[in-house]
Amino acid sequence: MADTDRQQEQTRVDQVMDEIHRQLAASEETYQAAHAETGAIQKNYADNASVNTFEVDDAMETNAELQQQRQLVYLAVTNEETIGQQLDNLKALDRSAYFGRIDIKDAGDTTSDQLYIGTFSLTDADQNFLIYDWRAPIASIYYNGTLGQVHYQTPAGKQTTELTKKRQFTIKNGTITNMFDTNETVGDEMLQAVLGEQNDAVMQNIVATIQKEQNDIIRDTAADLLVVQGVAGSGKTSAILQRIAYLLYHSRNGGQSEIAADQMILFSPNRLFSHYISEVLPSLGERNMRQVTLDDFLTQRLQGLHVQTLFERYEDDATTTDHATTDVRDYLESTQLMADLSTYSRSVSVADLRFNDILLDGSLFFTKEAIAAIYAEQPATMSTPNRFLATKNTLIKQLKRRIKTEAQADWVATELDNLDTEHYHDLLGDRLGTFKELDDEMAFAARAIVRRRFSPIYEALFNNYFLDIYRQYDHFLQTTAPESVDATNWSMHEQDFDAGIEYHRIDLADSVPLLYLRDLITGGGQNRSIAYVFVDEMQDYSLAQMCYIKHAFPKAKFTLLGDSEQALFNHLQTPQELVHQLADAFQAKRPNLITLNRSYRSTMPITNFAKGLLPDGEHIQAFNRPGDLPQIRLRKDTTAAITATAEVAAQELATYGTVAILTKNVITARSVYRDLHAAHLPVSLLNDADRTLPKGVVIMPVYLAKGLEFDAVVAYDVSSTNYPSDDAIGILYTMASRAMHHLTLISVGDASPVISHADPKLLKIEHEF
Numbered sequence: 001m002a003d004t005d006r007q008q009e010q011t012r013v014d015q016v017m018d019e020i021h022r023q024l025a026a027s028e029e030t031y032q033a034a035h036a037e038t039g040a041i042q043k044n045y046a047d048n049a050s051v052n053t054f055e056v057d058d059a060m061e062t063n064a065e066l067q068q069q070r071q072l073v074y075l076a077v078t079n080e081e082t083i084g085q086q087l088d089n090l091k092a093l094d095r096s097a098y099f100g101r102i103d104i105k106d107a108g109d110t111t112s113d114q115l116y117i118g119t120f121s122l123t124d125a126d127q128n129f130l131i132y133d134w135r136a137p138i139a140s141i142y143y144n145g146t147l148g149q150v151h152y153q154t155p156a157g158k159q160t161t162e163l164t165k166k167r168q169f170t171i172k173n174g175t176i177t178n179m180f181d182t183n184e185t186v187g188d189e190m191l192q193a194v195l196g197e198q199n200d201a202v203m204q205n206i207v208a209t210i211q212k213e214q215n216d217i218i219r220d221t222a223a224d225l226l227v228v229q230g231v232a233g234s235g236k237t238s239a240i241l242q243r244i245a246y247l248l249y250h251s252r253n254g255g256q257s258e259i260a261a262d263q264m265i266l267f268s269p270n271r272l273f274s275h276y277i278s279e280v281l282p283s284l285g286e287r288n289m290r291q292v293t294l295d296d297f298l299t300q301r302l303q304g305l306h307v308q309t310l311f312e313r314y315e316d317d318a319t320t321t322d323h324a325t326t327d328v329r330d331y332l333e334s335t336q337l338m339a340d341l342s343t344y345s346r347s348v349s350v351a352d353l354r355f356n357d358i359l360l361d362g363s364l365f366f367t368k369e370a371i372a373a374i375y376a377e378q379p380a381t382m383s384t385p386n387r388f389l390a391t392k393n394t395l396i397k398q399l400k401r402r403i404k405t406e407a408q409a410d411w412v413a414t415e416l417d418n419l420d421t422e423h424y425h426d427l428l429g430d431r432l433g434t435f436k437e438l439d440d441e442m443a444f445a446a447r448a449i450v451r452r453r454f455s456p457i458y459e460a461l462f463n464n465y466f467l468d469i470y471r472q473y474d475h476f477l478q479t480t481a482p483e484s485v486d487a488t489n490w491s492m493h494e495q496d497f498d499a500g501i502e503y504h505r506i507d508l509a510d511s512v513p514l515l516y517l518r519d520l521i522t523g524g525g526q527n528r529s530i531a532y533v534f535v536d537e538m539q540d541y542s543l544a545q546m547c548y549i550k551h552a553f554p555k556a557k558f559t560l561l562g563d564s565e566q567a568l569f570n571h572l573q574t575p576q577e578l579v580h581q582l583a584d585a586f587q588a589k590r591p592n593l594i595t596l597n598r599s600y601r602s603t604m605p606i607t608n609f610a611k612g613l614l615p616d617g618e619h620i621q622a623f624n625r626p627g628d629l630p631q632i633r634l635r636k637d638t639t640a641a642i643t644a645t646a647e648v649a650a651q652e653l654a655t656y657g658t659v660a661i662l663t664k665n666v667i668t669a670r671s672v673y674r675d676l677h678a679a680h681l682p683v684s685l686l687n688d689a690d691r692t693l694p695k696g697v698v699i700m701p702v703y704l705a706k707g708l709e710f711d712a713v714v715a716y717d718v719s720s721t722n723y724p725s726d727d728a729i730g731i732l733y734t735m736a737s738r739a740m741h742h743l744t745l746i747s748v749g750d751a752s753p754v755i756s757h758a759d760p761k762l763l764k765i766e767h768e769f
């Protein structure tokens with residue numbers, strides 16, 4: 001490219017940098033002022049909040065004033081945050097002003113307009129756009145278009161223009177370090193540079209190098225069910241996060257209704273992953289969405305029970321060879337089960353409902369017979385949840401009546417007499433100072449005392465504890481005879497469920513059916529405020545779990561991402577089959593499937609080796625980044641294998657920031673950790689409660705590494721003893737595809753047939769026997 005071009009571009013960068021600096025200075029000043037203002041308002045609030053409210057006359061006035069002040073604090077804090085965000089955005093532009101330029105010529109025009117694309121938009125004092133936000137409608141041309149006629153979507157409909165030039169830049173702190181024109185979407189040269197870098201402890205945004213198919217995922221606003229099947233390292237997680245930023249931006253700028261980040265929820269595979277991705281949205285100027293793991297989600301809804309985690313299940317499955325009951329699990333994870341529960345809940349009779357007695361301090365307050373009688377009185381034409389709700393409302397009414405009667409009791413009068421002023425005022429709460437007659441006030445206080453005493457009853461009613469959901473689910477198990485399941489297995493499972501509940505434990509496979517049944521009978525469990533649900537690593541979810549998540553967030557649009565090849569224990573299914581089933585189950589009107597076949601994470605030799613493990617991996621395209629062949633070291637016993645592992649880990653650590661040793665399960669991870677620790681290597685053992693990834697060598701079972709990546713990976717003990725059959729393909733593929741630059745496999749004895757059957761040219765073999 002001509003030097004004059006570069007000079008002209010640099011001159012423009014200089015001008016833009018001047019504007020950025022001018023705005024930075026102004027913004028810094030505004031921010032300081034806003035910060036001071038928040039401080040003053042907060043102090044004022046704190047002073048007022050501690051005023052004496054014991055004087056009845058003052059109490060009401062203080063209340064109103066406090067509320068007003070609280071509102072002021074809220075406004076000041078929000079204002080400061082907004083200005084702070086603008087400041088952060090400007091600082092980001094200061095580091096890298098923009099990365100793209102498109103020249104477009106509309107029909108009838110004789111010259112092209114030049115538009116520059118960056119992470120945030122920037123306008124000068126006359127409202128001219130110096131930089132366009134990457135999410136602006138016109139910016140899609142940058143990611144999608146090749147020179148010539150191009151289309152882009154705007155709120156006003158599809159527009160057409162001519163793309164006459166596309167230029168890419170790397171700008172660092174005001175200096176263009178690289179720049180070239182391209183006719184491709186976003187050229188490989190830029191990607192090469194980004195992907196060749198070392199792994200950071202946290203994921204980076206990909207805004208400058210989004211690829212065309214990824215852009216389709218990011219900008220799809222039509223689908224109510226968007227399924228992404230993408231091979232390992234194809235940027236599914238990256239695309240999902242960019243998509244969230246995109247949706248938030250558009251809901252602010254002309255979307256139909258504004259969506260806040262907390263109306264979006266991401267189901268992530270583990271806590272490490274949650275932390276790993278936590279910086280991406282803030283780097284794009286957005287707040288993080290809510291994040292939850294399936295375990296946390298289920299545990300929150302099943303308080304008081306230990307829900308078997310996915311990890312515990314991996315471990316249990318790996319150590320037991322008994323697969324006699326897979327038929328039970330298959331059924332419990334199917335959409336058939338969800339349909340059967342629905343039928344059961346619709347037709348359950350009063351006699352079959354398992355009500356609970358409600359006790360207060362060990363004495364009966366409402367008997368289960370009385371509750372059943374109330375339920376029976378409700379019209380049979382009502383749906384089960386409506387009858388249940390009517391029963392609950394009747395019980396609450398009865399409770400209120402009993403509060404009124406009980407307020408006359410002697411113990412209440414005695415308790416009232418013994419109250420000091422502070423507690424008495426406390427009891428009156430907001431009503432303090434609102435009674436004209438003392439008698440009315442006393443009567444109110446008496447009821448308040450009883451209300452307090454009876455509050456456990458109210459809680460029990462409110463939380464639907466008058467239905468014994470465990471026994472109810474047990475009744476479902478007893479009275480259902482699924483065709484696909486062996487009768488003995490089924491009845492054994494019912495007994496296991498019962499025994500588990502005794503110890504406050506529940507299998508993962510039972511937790512969703514139980515929750516669903518509870519919701520179907522009691523009419524709860526749905527959150528209508530969530531607008532978008534994202535599920536990463538969806539191959540680890542059963543259809544029943546997916547359906548339950550859909551049920552829990554009925555108003556949400558769904559984006560599901562996964563890689564069927566990385567299914568550690570689930571059955572493989574084609575993406576088309578899956579979308580079909582899901583669209584059916586979700587009653588989706590506009591389902592869409594996008595497939596990503598290009599893998600960006602690993603060097604070409606690593607991706608080629610990983611895909612060589614798959615029986616049908618031909619569709620996977622390796623990104624052309626050179627590197628060493630993966631190596632396998634075969635050792636005759638564990639001691640020799642540990643020595644080799646220690647050697648490799650130490651070597652890798654000398655070059656790379658993140659080195660991971662991945663094992664089949666937690667027991668092996670622990671024993672490798674002990675041995676390497678004894679050898680004085682800087683190693684850390686990770687478990688499922690860990691949230692951050694320490695530097696140095698980390699050791700973990702493979703399922704904890706889901707969604708993560710490391711500069712170098714050592715897959716420990718990939719022997720035929722550990723992985724004797726093709727069942728291991730998913731695990732070995734997942735392990736191999738975590739590596740960005742270097743991959744070593746260690747095997748005690750012969751390697752797994754999955755590896756020995758792969759093309760030997762894809763691997764360097766080194767053995768000592």
Ligand SMILES: Nc1ncnc2c1ncn2[C@@H]1O[C@H](COP(=O)(O)OP(=O)(O)OP(=O)(O)O)[C@@H](O)[C@H]1O
Nearest residue numbers: 206209210211232233234235236237238600601707
């Ligand atoms: N367009 C892109 N530009 C730059 N880097 C990219 C791009 N797409 C993906 N990457 C990088 O490739 C790596 C893999 O991306 P990501 O983790 O999103 O893939 P994934 O499909 O979710 O992987 P997996 O299913 O194996 O966990 C990341 O380091 C990401 O930054």
